[in-house]
Amino acid sequence: MFNTKSLRFKIPALIIILVMITIAGASYMSYEIFTQDIRHQIIQKNAVITEMISDQISQYLIAAQDTVEYVAKYASYNDMPSIKRSIDRIYGSYKWMDLMFYMTTDGKITYSNPHNDIIYQRDYVEREYFQHITKYKETYISKVFISSILNQPHIIIVSPIIDPQTGEMKGIIGGGVPLNSLQKIVEKTQQSFDGRIYVVDMDGTTLVSPNESDITNRVVLNRRVKISGEERELSDIMERYTEGIGEYKSDLDRVYVSFSKIPNYKGLVIVEQNEQYILGQLGEIKSRFFSGIVFVMISVLILSMYFAHTITSPIENLVNFVRRLSSDIDSGTKEVEITASDELGELERAFHHMGRELSLKMEALKNLHKREYDIKKYLNNILKSAASGIIVIDYYNKISIFNTAAEEITGYRSQYFINKPLEFLASHIGLPLEIFKNYINGEENTVTERECLIKKNDRIMIPLSISLSPVYDDEGQVISTVCLIKDLTKIKVLEEHLRREDRLKTIGEMSSSIIHEIGNPLAGMSNLLEVLRDHVEDKNLRDELLTALSEEVNMLNNLVINFLDFTRTHKSLPITTNILGVINSALNILNSEIMNKNVNIVKKYSSSVPLVKIDPATVRQAFVNLLKNSVQAVDENGKITIEVKTVEEDYRRILCISILDNGEGISEDKIEQIFNPFYTTKQDGTGLGLAIVHKIIRDNNGTISVKSEVGASTEFIICFEGEIIDEATNY
Secondary structure, three states: OOOOOOHHHHHHHHHHHHHHHHHHHHHHHHHHHHHHHHHHHHHHHHHHHHHHHHHHHHHHHHHHHHHHHHHHHHOOOOOHHHHHHHHHHHHHHOOOOOEEEEEOOOOOEEEEEOOOHHHHHOOOOOOHHHHHHHHHOOOEEEEEEEOOOOOOEEEEEEEEEEOOOOOOEEEEEEEEEEHHHHHHHHHHHHOOOOOEEEEEEOOOEEEEOOOOHHHHOOOEOOOEEEEOOEEEEHHHHHHHOOEEEEEEEEOOEEEEEEEEEOOOOOEEEEEEEEHHHHHHHHHHHHHHHHHHHHHHHHHHHHHHHHHHHHHHHHHHHHHHHHHHHHHHHOOOOOOOOOOOOOHHHHHHHHHHHHHHHHHHHHHHHHHHHHHHHHHHHHHHHHHHHOOOEEEEEEOOOEEEEEOHHHHHHHOOOHHHOOOOEHHHHHHHHOOOHHHHHHHHOOOOOOOEEEEEEEEOOOOOEEEEEEEEEEEEOOOOOEEEEEEEEEEOHHHHHHHHHHHHHHHHHHHHHHHHHHHHHOHHHHHHHHHHHHHHHHHOOOHHHHHHHHHHHHHHHHHHHHHHHHHHHHHOOOOOOOEEEOHHHHHHHHHHHOHHHHHHOOOEEEEEEOOEEEEEEEOHHHHHHHHHHHHHHHHHHOOOOOEEEEEEEEEEEOOEEEEEEEEEEOOOOOOHHHHOOOOOOOOOOOOOOOOOHHHHHHHHHHHOOEEEEEEEEOOOEEEEEEEEEOOEEEEEEEO
16 A cells, blocks of 8 residues: 555655646647637638628629719710610620619609610609709619619619709619529528628618528518627618627527628628537537547656656655664764774765765865855956946857846846846847857857847847857866947947938939939920910910919929039138027918918927037928828827937037927838938928938038827937037026
8 A cells, every 4th residue: 555645655646747737738829729710710701701791782783873874974864876786785794784774854754674664654753863963963873772673672773964064963874783683692602601692782671582582571680799799780780890800699509790881882891600500510529539549648647657667666765774873873983883894884984984074075165165266256347347338148058148238238227137048038139140050059269249139128230249259168168158238329429321322323423414404405495485475376275284384394493493503512601600599580481371270389398408519501401391191290289399309428418409200100111312412202302402401401511300200299309419518598
């Protein structure tokens, strides 16, 4: 009988219980995830079917609508024989229409194909489509009507015949789309689909149904579908949603519903499928799944018992051995009496000698530990004070050192990564692991340096220089890797400015000569305008042509002026300037545009703003361009915030001006291009405004940058440094 308190019982029992619980839990979670995934796939498939049928019906109605509009467009209301021939030709040629007719503006059908004398006894002024076309004079697709001519349900499409001179409606061309045509569209999908497909109009009247009697009897489909936890009628769904997925209860069974609105018709395509069908699809999979789980549990149970035995058997032998020698071991390093001369006596002597040696080794170990602690503390102080970020990855691929400079570069505290795997660091800052591949495998034995982008804890991406070098032990084996990192943000900004300056200089030199050459053609165009004004006989045509040509000339002149401003080398005259006066002057220039759009200008000026040495005329032009862009970007009653502040950076005083608007914003892929010449998002823009701004700010020893969020805001930040006067002015 087993002793339940012994390890021989506890260890096997604990291993078996933990393994069985783990397998059962994992199996349950896997089954739930798997079944939910299958259910989701089936429901999504229904949504795809709904959208596909909706598109097919829409295309069918568009074709019918185009046909009716074509007849109405080219019909002459004074030529009834021609209208009849067009109706007969369309009826005979296009199979999607089983009725074509002509209706007068007083609601009388005077001709139809096929023909029925009942049309002479009725008027159709009460029809929904007649009232709509009379009011709006546009093509209209109606809800379902029982045709008085064929006594069958139809969707009626009507289009007005408009007098081109007066714009009055002179007649109506109409056509009937039979519901059996829509039924045929649905049947193609219904043949391979186990659910139910319906098409209903705006009133919920059934146009297509698995039950054909619903169509002839004009049954109204009633459903209360639960969508996002709320039950809604079909009429409410048609008003609120374009497409979606829901469910409802029917005879104690859950029914999943997918719906999609027909784009050019006030109707809805509905696909339904009972939950029992989905459960049936899962039944066979469920049986095989649980059979596999039972097999796995039996196999794991046997392996667990064997594994437990391999653990408890050595422990039991060790306990028996220690029990025989426990009295001698308790004596520690004291002299002990050797009780035997055999192997046990040798073991007693060995334990006695081991105790004395252990005492000496412990003392030496304490001294060594203290010395190692002092050295480690000294090295840590050196690492903390190092200017470059230092990260050390030990033999087990874990972070062992993360110095202060590395904390400042990444924005993370060292405690967050110490003793964590390299993969953990890489996943948080976006560090590419392939850099370390050869070092981890011990294949690389040289110093490697490369650049990459990482993500700080505030989600900002920064460029980084990384140098890797292996660390060896006395036997020449790699025991760790030292990673030196350096923030390249300022260097990259400087490189970008130099590249842009070189690009702008090249473009300016090439384009200046090109623009000079188009001056003569512009003068010739102006002379031609004068000649044309004297020789064109038709005054209206002449004036219209002259206006268009004048606009083209003005556009070319504006391009020439803007481009020459961009390419011309200005001799800036820097003077001590109050930047607030420059900003207010720019706002005064744009005052009319600001008032017309009722833009709210918010000024945030610090109490003490230093004077700067700049060319006020050119800088004012730059602010005018930036503020004008912001005014154009915001909507009516928009908001533009102008903030002026001084910051200290590396013992330098920097004056920063921020222009923030709540306009439509700029996408990420466009931000890098907005300062390039000829790049514009405006239809009438030259693409030189922001390029000129960049050039002006650069010529005045300043920098400009932009931040933007699409649909929310755009912020331009201008900074002047190096020429700030100590004297400050209070406002």
